Amino acid sequence: MAADDERGRGVLTAADRAYLRGDSEYGSVQAERNARARIRDRIYDALRDFELLVEGLDDRDLDLVFEKRVGEDDGTEAFDALVSTLAFLYRGVGRTDLDFETVLREGVNLAEASEDRGATVDFDVTYHALDADHLLSKLDDDESLSLTEIAYLYESADVTPDELAAYFEDARAPDIEDGRVQSNVTDY
Structure with missing residues (x-):
């Protein structure tokens, strides 16, 4: 059993993870469509939950998640999870009519406001082909x-x-x- 399967349900169930990794298949096209729709719905609902988490989660709980759990993860596991989270959000925002730099700036400032400060965010992307x-x-x-x-x-x-x-x-x-x-x- 992979370490991924040993953890509890997040946005994805263990069956979702197995499907997205290619380790399992659904018995019919309709079952696969239904599973993909459920995953999309949960992703959207999770995105909406972050507003509540920012507003309502105690600092102690945030510390216990990031300092204790993420901090105690294998360094590569924590790094990969956080990088993948940002990559997912970057790709997702790119599929909307929102500007990522604006979203990033507002997100950083929303987080900093809890510390009674603001931030200047400079974001610069230069694209080049991977060859x-x-x-x-x-x-x-x-x-x-x-x-x-x-x-x-x-x-x-x-x-x-x-x-x-x-x-x-x-x-x-x-x-x-x-x-x-x-x-x-x-x-x-």
């Missing part, structure tokens, strides 16, 4: 790569794990064979 040749060229020029760029190279058919490991001092292919490059590499 193995370009990324390897950056490595050859001793430029740093983001964790996502390293993960892209790891998943690319153009680069073997041994070739990728050769770019990083003290990195060895066995250290990155589990596919969790983002968790194994911290600052390249």
Whole structure:
């Protein structure tokens, strides 16, 4: 049983997780459609619940979730969960008519207001295509790569794990064979 299945129900049930990972299938097209509709409904309802959590959850409860539970998670588990949460929200806001920078700025300021302060939020995104040749060229020029760029190279058919490991001092292919490059590499 995967660690994912050992935890309680969040937005997703254990069956939802198994389905989204590709570990299980539904018996009919209609059953699959119904499951996907239930997942969408729960995601929307969870998004709406965050307003109540921001307004009504005690600081002590917030501390117990983030300082205790998230803080005691394996570093990669906590990091991956928080990065994935932000990635999900970024992708989701991009599918609305809302501006992500405005949403981010207001969210940060709403959080800071509980500490009786405001914040200036600068958000700048420069887009570039992920291409193995370009990324390897950056490595050859001793430029740093983001964790996502390293993960892209790891998943690319153009680069073997041994070739990728050769770019990083003290990195060895066995250290990155589990596919969790983002968790194994911290600052390249």
